[in-house]
Amino acid sequence: MLYFSKFKIITVFLISVFFIIFASSNFLNTDNSLLSKKINLGLDLQGGSYLLLEIDNEPVEIKKLQNSTTSIRNFLKDKNINFTDLKLVEKSISFNVESKDAKNVEEFFLDKESEINPYFNQYKSHKFDLTVDGNNFLLKFSKYGLIEIKNSSQDQAIEIVRRRVDEVGTNEPNILKRGSDRILVELPGLDDPMRIKSLLGKTANLSFRLVTENANDNFGVEKLFFENDDGEALVSKRIILSGENLLDAQPNMNNQTNQTVVTFTLDRVGAKRFGKVTSTGIGKRLAIVLDGKIISAPVIQDAIVSGNGQITGNFTFQSATDLALLLRSGALPAPLKIIEERTVGPDLGQDSINAGVIALIIGFVLVIIFMFYKYKMFGLIANITLVLNLFFLVAILTIFEATLTLPGIAGIILTVGMAVDANVLIFERIKEELLKEKNNIIAFDSGYIKSKTAIIDANITTLISAIILFFMGSGPIKGFSITLAVGILTTLFSVYFISRLLTALYVIKNKEKENLI
Amino acid sequence: MINFNKFYKLFNIISFILMLSSILLLSVKGLNFGVDFKGGTLIELRTTDNNISVTTLRKSFNEMSLGDVNVKKFGKENDYLIKFEKKDIEPNTIEKIKVDLKNLIGDTFDFRRVENVGPKVSSELLKSGMIAIIVSLAAMLFYIWIRFEWQFSLGAILALFHDVIITLGFFSLFSLEINLSIVAAVLTIVGYSMNDTVVIFDRVRENLRKFSDIKIYELTNISINETLSRTIITSVTTLLALLSIYIFGGEILKGFSLAMILGVIFGTYSSIYIANPVLVRLRVSQKTIIKEDID
Numbered sequence: 001m002l003y004f005s006k007f008k009i010i011t012v013f014l015i016s017v018f019f020i021i022f023a024s025s026n027f028l029n030t031d032n033s034l035l036s037k038k039i040n041l042g043l044d045l046q047g048g049s050y051l052l053l054e055i056d057n058e059p060v061e062i063k064k065l066q067n068s069t070t071s072i073r074n075f076l077k078d079k080n081i082n083f084t085d086l087k088l089v090e091k092s093i094s095f096n097v098e099s100k101d102a103k104n105v106e107e108f109f110l111d112k113e114s115e116i117n118p119y120f121n122q123y124k125s126h127k128f129d130l131t132v133d134g135n136n137f138l139l140k141f142s143k144y145g146l147i148e149i150k151n152s153s154q155d156q157a158i159e160i161v162r163r164r165v166d167e168v169g170t171n172e173p174n175i176l177k178r179g180s181d182r183i184l185v186e187l188p189g190l191d192d193p194m195r196i197k198s199l200l201g202k203t204a205n206l207s208f209r210l211v212t213e214n215a216n217d218n219f220g221v222e223k224l225f226f227e228n229d230d231g232e233a234l235v236s237k238r239i240i241l242s243g244e245n246l247l248d249a250q251p252n253m254n255n256q257t258n259q260t261v262v263t264f265t266l267d268r269v270g271a272k273r274f275g276k277v278t279s280t281g282i283g284k285r286l287a288i289v290l291d292g293k294i295i296s297a298p299v300i301q302d303a304i305v306s307g308n309g310q311i312t313g314n315f316t317f318q319s320a321t322d323l324a325l326l327l328r329s330g331a332l333p334a335p336l337k338i339i340e341e342r343t344v345g346p347d348l349g350q351d352s353i354n355a356g357v358i359a360l361i362i363g364f365v366l367v368i369i370f371m372f373y374k375y376k377m378f379g380l381i382a383n384i385t386l387v388l389n390l391f392f393l394v395a396i397l398t399i400f401e402a403t404l405t406l407p408g409i410a411g412i413i414l415t416v417g418m419a420v421d422a423n424v425l426i427f428e429r430i431k432e433e434l435l436k437e438k439n440n441i442i443a444f445d446s447g448y449i450k451s452k453t454a455i456i457d458a459n460i461t462t463l464i465s466a467i468i469l470f471f472m473g474s475g476p477i478k479g480f481s482i483t484l485a486v487g488i489l490t491t492l493f494s495v496y497f498i499s500r501l502l503t504a505l506y507v508i509k510n511k512e513k514e515n516l517i
Numbered sequence: 518m519i520n521f522n523k524f525y526k527l528f529n530i531i532s533f534i535l536m537l538s539s540i541l542l543l544s545v546k547g548l549n550f551g552v553d554f555k556g557g558t559l560i561e562l563r564t565t566d567n568n569i570s571v572t573t574l575r576k577s578f579n580e581m582s583l584g585d586v587n588v589k590k591f592g593k594e595n596d597y598l599i600k601f602e603k604k605d606i607e608p609n610t611i612e613k614i615k616v617d618l619k620n621l622i623g624d625t626f627d628f629r630r631v632e633n634v635g636p637k638v639s640s641e642l643l644k645s646g647m648i649a650i651i652v653s654l655a656a657m658l659f660y661i662w663i664r665f666e667w668q669f670s671l672g673a674i675l676a677l678f679h680d681v682i683i684t685l686g687f688f689s690l691f692s693l694e695i696n697l698s699i700v701a702a703v704l705t706i707v708g709y710s711m712n713d714t715v716v717i718f719d720r721v722r723e724n725l726r727k728f729s730d731i732k733i734y735e736l737t738n739i740s741i742n743e744t745l746s747r748t749i750i751t752s753v754t755t756l757l758a759l760l761s762i763y764i765f766g767g768e769i770l771k772g773f774s775l776a777m778i779l780g781v782i783f784g785t786y787s788s789i790y791i792a793n794p795v796l797v798r799l800r801v802s803q804k805t806i807i808k809e810d811i812d
Binding site: 420 | 607629631634659701
């Protein structure tokens, strides 16, 4: 047992050097790609903003149902089936058919090749669940139909969120899906997320619609409020242009009025339509509606055929910039709600780092002094192991580019306190063995063997806690579980390879020494 | 050799009373949940104006109709923690508060930290926190069940419950805030308490194999004594590390390190005075483990 082959010694030595180099790379500034890896600092340490957004899918669901109602109408007409009462009833589509057609219609909806009720092979489910009651048909989104909707609106929303955040130009934002209807936005270094929050809080559904006095407009009308004051206007539901027709939007100064405006460029289809409406509608008012509120409703003066136009309103330069940004990045498929926000200022982050490092150094020094006082020479060995252990821990976090959080630093300090446990178990056991065994080497050997089960048991229990925390915890807490778990692994390695090697060398040199420990 | 076994009864009674009062506290007074679990908003504020006090801040915040506002000092001089429970806050609520506060106390402050947790998220966090604790207790139960005989498992799990409940009882008694990091602390306590118990149990089992003529009452005492210096040294080094976090690690880690300190103390105590007396009560003998070995 005491014998370590040269090969083993060299391997352990090389591994240690390797880890130390990686641990040190955190403090170097080189371009060397191998050494450029660094531990990431969590938002709580470098400062920044964490936003959890939830997509409100209800409007999307209703809109999809409305579209489906239209398709079903066309579909049934196509098949020459007479139907009555086709309408939306509380998130389901209801309609009646004649008795002779009932069987056929059921077939249309339940066929795996159905064009009107698509079948998802991966879920083994249709888009709609069908309930037939006599001649009445009721269609409701199936569980998987809803998942499909959620997934697609999440995909679209994350794309828009990414564009908006990128346009603001923050430092390496992190934008991730969470669950089926949430989006996580991490913005390192941003200490005031006000602007991003207000940008993400807007759906940015833009439409150009005519103001009308006639309440019996063919397309229907609705009463909308103005954004800036309490005024209201009757606006046609007919959408002339929407945000999708926009190629570009920029904040600008209007030379004549000295007002801040947002100028926009339309795509070909948009330009054509805009030209037509403005040439036939001179004298009418055109309402520019954003998210259900009228920004402004200027009177059409001239035909605009160039596809360039401007939106006026009571803009400051900032609000014009933001509106232009929103229009450029496109509309969200559904409204987003910020359901969790955590923002840490950079100076608090730095304070936390300082406090954590001071606590680490003091805790470390106290443990080292205590161990040396308790075990002298063996304490020195345990301390060397502890120092190396710390290097290993930092190195592994670096290699995997793990994120270090404030609780993560606490995990490192805790590791310092608990890592000596394995060595203590071994040393105490050797002490006991020495009471009945005169030969130092044999006592040393059996000390290592007999303490093994206790050490493994003890470390596995802590590891179990750390693993559960990793899966259940969020953000900073995850950081804690990672350092704790990695700390246990590096502790076992350093105790069984480094510490054992050093103690073996010492015991061989002091074969005859009394009171070894 | 210290005769720990002489005090088994006494400390069992004390532990029983402590547990009972903790359960009573938890069910009557409950826990002081922070924004993580209750939802609401937290603002850590630093001011450069020495004339500002908790009272002026409380008065200013009360004027903003945010509901129940809680203002307290936080660590250093001029650092304050403000909490309110207003559930649905708009994206611009924080900005409005900043503007209002500027008008009320002047531009002499800085928001160092803002946390806002919606009601849905907070109830999810609470649920997953509780699940995490239950799962970890179950995982420990499973581990100890495959490693030891059931008598040992019972002892270890009782010790775990004891530590977790009394630590939480302590938090309830002093109305200390329960947040995400406290859950992390509780899980770590579970691991530590188990670790400590297992080391003594390992020795008990080893001694049971060796000595057939020593009664379990004596045997547990011998085992505790044999592992005592390890128990003390490891507790001391862990406590040194934790105390260092508590004193120097900043305000944010205070609750976490306090919970851990309590957990380590109770964990060490319960290994001796809860886990071992259970073995005595269940009349564990050499047969208990020999039978298992033959199986």
